[in-house]
Amino acid sequence: MRSLLLLPAILLSVATFSTPAQAADCDALAHLALPDTTIVTAEPVTGGTFTPPYGAPLKELPAFCRVSGILRPTSDSVIRFEVWMPEQGWNHRFLGAGNGGFAGSIYYGQLGDNLKSGFATAGTDTGHQGDAQDASWAYKHPEKIVDFGYRALHLTTERAKTIIASFYGDPPTKSYFSSCSDGGREALMEAQRFPDDYDGILAGAPANNWTRLVSAGVDETKVFIGNPAGYISSTKLPAITAAVLKECDAQDGLKDGVLNDPRSCHFDPETLLCKHGDEISCLTAPQVASLKKIYAGGTDDEGHLIFPGLMPGDEAHLWKSWLVGDGPGVSLYTQNYFRYMVFDDPNWSALTADTDKAVQAADAKTAQALNSTNPDLSRFAARGGKLIMYHGWNDPAISPLNTIHYYEQVQAKMGDAKTAEFVRLYMVPGMGHCGGGPGATSFGQSGLNTAGDPNSDILDALQAWEEHGTAPASIIATKYAPASKVDGPRKVEMTRPLRPYPQVAKYNGTGDPNDSASFACTAPGH
Secondary structure (H helix, E strand, O other): OOOOOOHHHHHOOHHHHOOOOOOOOHHHHHHOOOOOEEEEEEEEEOOEEEOOOOOOOEEEEOOEEEEEEEEOOOOOOOEEEEEEEEOOOOOOEEEEEOOOOOOOOOOHHHHHHHHHOOOEEEEEOOOOOOOOOOOHHHOOOHHHHHHHHHHHHHHHHHHHHHHHHHHHOOOOOEEEEEEEOHHHHHHHHHHHHOOOOOOEEEEEOOOOOHHHHHHHHHHHHHHHOOOHHHOOOHHHHHHHHHHHHHHHHHHHOOOOOOOOOHHHOOOOHHHHEOOOOOOOOOEOHHHHHHHHHHHHEEEOOOOOEEEEOOOOOOHHHHHHHHHHOOOOOOOHHHHHHHHHHHOOOOOOOOOOOOHHHHHHHHHHHHHHHHOOOOOOOHHHHHOOOEEEEEEEOOOOOOOHHHHHHHHHHHHHHHOHHHHHHHEEEEEEOOOOOOOOOOOOOEOOHHHOOOOOOOOOOHHHHHHHHHHHOOOOOOEEEEEEOOOOOOOOOOOEEEEEEEOEOOOEEEEOOOOOOOOHHHEEEEOOOO
């Protein structure tokens, strides 16, 4: 579990973590009168194990006050939310939790992690209940799309702050938001549209250009799935990764199975073309075309980029669950988005769709509600807000190039100097979607463990920046050995420094390559 605060914040007095004497009775919160809100539950929960309405039991929780409610801002809105507040040891801060995919559930595990770290916390299902790949709830329900897009999280944030202030007798001194994927989209939506909601925002692998991200799947589907011969089985993925690493692994000065910046790897899929019949060690011509499309990204009929492609470097371990599955099939995200959010046609198929018309329809119908691509963060900056983004270089779900593009758009709009005052981006070598992968990929995001270094927690770094003006520099990421059945702490296999983009951490040629101290900060291309 993460440390409560980065080292500079330890200077705060012990009183910061005390529970205010004015704390209200938890049960009394059931009688709060809030706009468009019904309080369903207000109950004290004893410490230990708590079993939420769905999901696995949460263990070793402190005693807390649990408030659940329903928001109905429109006649077609049913937004469920929960607010959890520690009975003792509140750090006087609020930490909002986000969602993934098409949402549809409250992330209780994240609430539990936040609670253990001393935060009052809240989450929402964003206005519907369902699995992460299910969008059927949106069929002919435009208000629910707005709830999912931005309204549910914003209103949950407002109600949570009121409930927290009512319980403790004091409002939070600072409010933070941390999430990844669709939660990263939510994070940027908050910074852009509701800059007063949060003081510090941590946005991981943001799906912020939602309409283009999913629309690119239409073009990619026609190449990868439309021609059955172009489908790449998971059995061939190891050969792809082996070929990529053979050509590019040593480019960053260390042969370790991790590409520091895959953009410098100019691997040509043609080198894998089968010469003596189809084998798992090579690719057929249609499969070569598919791999090129995956790397290049989706394009419209004139060849203009819709959304950038994936990066080479860890196809073997990361692509099966997100891309190739156990056999050919259209992405449920693409299929369900267009069927139920865009065209209101359960029979729509990516295999027969017109790519350009799909992109145009997606932008026209849902961009305003779903996309958080506005680079003008002046209102967020003006109130002193701080934003940290991160993205794994080997993300198999959302191209890391999209996050770099948004960061550079902010720089172009706000200016380099102003952007540096309140925004940081960390690109993580060898990391998949929000975590995992062959690199050092645990750095405090989403409650993931760190090696214990005071500079190894990205949320702590955000707090220190917002509360003490300590701008983040290196953040130490950790790679752990696989979890075993033996109790006890997991073994640390390596640590690596993450540097603010566009800087990179490069092996200095001496010292233990598994120790972050053996890496130096360099400018890109050096």
